[in-house]
Amino acid sequence: MHDIGNVVNRVDHAQSGAIMAFRILDKMGMEVSEIATIISAIGNHDESTAVPVNEVAAALILADKSDVRRSRVRNRDIASFDIHDRVNYSVESSDLILIKDTKDIIIDLKIDTNMFAVMDYFEIFLGRMLLCRRAANYLKLRFKLVINGVELL
Numbered sequence: 662m663h664d665i666g667n668v669v670n671r672v673d674h675a676q677s678g679a680i681m682a683f684r685i686l687d688k689m690g691m692e693v694s695e696i697a698t699i700i701s702a703i704g705n706h707d708e709s710t711a712v713p714v715n716e717v718a719a720a721l722i723l724a725d726k727s728d729v730r731r732s733r734v735r736n737r738d739i740a741s742f743d744i745h746d747r748v749n750y751s752v753e754s755s756d757l758i759l760i761k762d763t764k765d766i767i768i769d770l771k772i773d774t775n776m777f778a779v780m781d782y783f784e785i786f787l788g789r790m791l792l793c794r795r796a797a798n799y800l801k802l803r804f805k806l807v808i809n810g811v812e813l814l
């Protein structure tokens with residue numbers, strides 16, 4: 662539901678999605694306080710404006726930004742891939758791992774570096790990973806990024 666605003670436009674989709682979600686959840690009879698939590702999370706999930714304002718927002722940020730993988734690429738013509746397609750296509754697996762004992766939350770990626778350099782990943786995703794760190798901090802967790810077995814953040 663968090664990306665529902667993309668039906669309007671990708672630009673500012675977090676905010677338009679929050680407004681759309683309000684209407685849907687209100688019509689469903691959800692408690693106002695729960696609606697407020699959910700729509701503020703939706704309105705704060707895009708890295709251009711995001712802030713982990715509550716626990717749901719922090720969890721949504723971590724879940725959304727770890728959702729990078731080959732199957733997200735709709736374009737089937739590798740020759741016309743843009744940098745986002747190349748990064749997503751190069752990710753063979755992505756896991757979000759919570760280790761309760763150490764309070765670590767880890768995005769563990771396996772990237773095909775024949776397709777793509779790890780630096781390209783950072784060019785696209787550094788802002789998102791820093792946002793993940795803020796979200797983890799909100800949840801009193803320690804964020805780690807592991808790519809091909811190497812801890813990078």
Ligand SMILES: [Fe+2]
Pocket residue numbers: 663664674675706707
């Ligand atoms: Fe989004």
